[in-house]
Amino acid sequence: MDLKKLAGQAGQLLTRAVQYTEEKLGNAEKTEFDGHYESLIQQYESTKLWTEKLMTGAQAVLIPNPGNRVEDMLFEKIEKRRPNRLSNLEYLGLDMVQAGNEFGPGTAYGSALLKVGGAEQRLGLSEREFVSNSLEGFIQPLHKFLDTEIKTIARERRVLDTKRF
Structure with a gap:
């Protein structure tokens, strides 16, 4: 697997984890549909x-x-x-x-x-x-x-x- 692609997926996963954590702790608003x-x-x-x-x-x-x-x-x-x-x-x-x-x-x-x-x-x-x-x-x-x-x-x-x- 390409290293850039792996780094991009890891960054995306980290961003999602941060957003999810902030939403659950009440610090951030949920993304609305x-x-x-x-x-x-x-x-x-x-x-x-x-x-x-x-x-x-x-x-x-x-x-x-x-x-x-x-x-x-x-x-x-x-x-x-x-x-x-x-x-x-x-x-x-x-x-x-x-x-x-x-x-x-x-x-x-x-x-x-x-x-x-x-x-x-x-x-x-x-x-x-x-x-x-x-x-x-x-x-x-x-x-x-x-x-x-x-x-x-x-x-x-x-x-x-x-x-x-």
Whole structure:
């Protein structure tokens, strides 16, 4: 490495250390950011906060059982896919169909259970498709945004804060 370059970097580091120390001890004023940068920081923080809240809220609505959410997250990390579990409506529909078959399709009660059970199963399948589509079309893009763009902005912000001193 060039000696002049090394001396320049050392001088710059020393200047930053002196400024940082003076700011912390109260002898010097902090270098202020311009208004545009401050508004960008506020926009970043607000966007991050609300994106996290929206993603968490949507996940709680789509997958109400916290245990299932944790299980899904683990499956995604390990196997890159979600487990294919039946919804509560599908379980109810299966039970109704089984009970309807037990009572017999020729009885009024058995026939009603078979019809309602089939409807419950179709509703459950529709619910499962809705949850899957919502996770793919809404939650995953938000998650990707938080993992890429927000982390990049945070990293750039730390670099700017470091350079300021």
